[in-house]
Amino acid sequence: xxxxxxxxxxxxxxxxxxxxxxxxxxxxxxxxxxxxxxxxxxxxxxxxxxxxxxxxxxxxxxxxxxxxxxxxxxxxxxxxxxxxxxxxxxxxxxxxxxxxxxxxxxxxxxxxxxxxxxxxxxxxxxxxxxxxxxxxxxxxxxxx
Amino acid sequence: xxxxxxxxxxxxxxxxxxxxxxxxxxxxxxxxxxxxxxxxxxxxxxxxxxxxxxxxxxxxxxxxxxxxxxxxxxxxxxxxxxxxxxxxxxxxxxxxxxxxxxxxxxxxxxxxxxxxxxxxxxxxxxxxxxxxxxxxxxxxxxxxxxxxxxxxxxxxxxxxxxxxxxxxxxxxxxxxxxxxxxxxxxxxxxxx
Numbered sequence: 001x002x003x004x005x006x007x008x009x010x011x012x013x014x015x016x017x018x019x020x021x022x023x024x025x026x027x028x029x030x031x032x033x034x035x036x037x038x039x040x041x042x043x044x045x046x047x048x049x050x051x052x053x054x055x056x057x058x059x060x061x062x063x064x065x066x067x068x069x070x071x072x073x074x075x076x077x078x079x080x081x082x083x084x085x086x087x088x089x090x091x092x093x094x095x096x097x098x099x100x101x102x103x104x105x106x107x108x109x110x111x112x113x114x115x116x117x118x119x120x121x122x123x124x125x126x127x128x129x130x131x132x133x134x135x136x137x138x139x140x141x142x143x144x
Numbered sequence: 145x146x147x148x149x150x151x152x153x154x155x156x157x158x159x160x161x162x163x164x165x166x167x168x169x170x171x172x173x174x175x176x177x178x179x180x181x182x183x184x185x186x187x188x189x190x191x192x193x194x195x196x197x198x199x200x201x202x203x204x205x206x207x208x209x210x211x212x213x214x215x216x217x218x219x220x221x222x223x224x225x226x227x228x229x230x231x232x233x234x235x236x237x238x239x240x241x242x243x244x245x246x247x248x249x250x251x252x253x254x255x256x257x258x259x260x261x262x263x264x265x266x267x268x269x270x271x272x273x274x275x276x277x278x279x280x281x282x283x284x285x286x287x288x289x290x291x292x293x294x295x296x297x298x299x300x301x302x303x304x305x306x307x308x309x310x311x312x313x314x315x316x317x318x319x320x321x322x323x324x325x326x327x328x329x330x331x332x333x334x335x336x
Contacts, residue, residue: 012323016304040330046271047279047329051299055184056193063183063197064176067204071168074205 006030006037015044152176156220164211171211175204178221182228188295189232191284199235203228226310229292233311236288275333282332286325293321 006014006027013019014027031038151159151173162170182203186196206227207214214223283291289311296302296310297318304322308315 008323008327012326015326016322040333043271043275043279043333044326044329047276048298050271050276051188056187058180058183060176060179063179063200064172067175067201068168068172070201070205071171071208074208075168 005034011037011041015041157216160211160214160216160220163208164214171208174220178224181221182224185225185295185300186228186232188299189229189292190235195235199231200228203231206231229296229310233288233292236292274336278333278336279329282329282336283325285332286328290321290325290328293318294325297322 010019010023010027014024019027031041151162151167151170154162154170154173156174156177159170159174163174179200182200183196186199186203187193190196190199203224207224210227214220283294286294292311293307296307297304302310304315304318307318311318
């Protein structure tokens with residue numbers, strides 16, 4: 001078979017392994033003498049080979065575990081994930097503890113503020129007394 | 145007393161039978177057995193390891209939900225692959241950035257080395273890194289349907305009939321897409 005270059009149709013048929021007999025022999029003969037077609041086929045096949053060989057390393061165990069976990073979740077959802085009675089009781093108890101703790105905290109804070117207020121008031125009084133003392137001293141000095 | 149065989153030692157068909165009866169352990173064995181192939185296929189289609197991970201998980205969960213519909217005329221993995229390809233296609237169409245290929249993720253350490261072409265190109269210039277890059281770019285620029293067809297045929301090794309079944313399109317369309325894809329790759333190489 002004499003041909004300029006493999007046309008697309010023939011090249012595809014060749015790559016897909018659809019040719020046989022005379023057609024196949026003709027193409028193989030052509031490839032022996034045509035560097036252009038031979039190069040394209042070589043590059044194309046090299047490209048495919050490089051694609052086939054590349055793949056990341058997968059953590060199959062982690063993947064399987066995640067799928068298993070999601071299946072479990074889906075099953076729980078489907079079965080309504082019945083909440084055991086003790087879980088509700090535990091939540092209620094936790095809320096009470098928090099509230100009680102909160103009350104304690106509030107009372108402690110109140111007491112602290114009372115002490116603080118008293119101390120501030122005393123400090124202000126002391127400051128005022130000092131200022132008064134200073135002032136009366138100054139007045140005395142001026143009079144003298 | 146006869147001991148029950150571990151799921152890992154059972155054939156796919158037996159695992160499917162058990163999984164259909166609600167045995168999650170049997171299904172997990174199926175997941176583990178085919179995970180690597182499924183993840184790699186998704187990675188090739190999506191170009192991202194993270195998205196491949198999610199897509200493969202979605203495919204497995206969908207398989208679990210629809211296990212009752214699996215008639216076991218095909219192998220389990222063939223059925224799973226069909227689900228997975230459609231999950232990936234959905235993802236690709238949703239992205240609206242079909243021309244984007246994750247070259248950085250496709251890049252592997254040995255990739256800069258020259259790769260030998262197969263026969264009959266064995267005694268001709270090997271695939272240079274620039275040629276490979278040009279072809280990869282061209283592959284990434286193909287329309288989604290053409291790219292997926294290319295991967296399934298040239299890399300996964302599915303024939304046109306199988307691809308037609310997976311994608312739910314006529315065989316002639318698969319062939320036409322494949323020829324267009326090859327033509328565009330050749331053109332890209334000639335122009336690059």
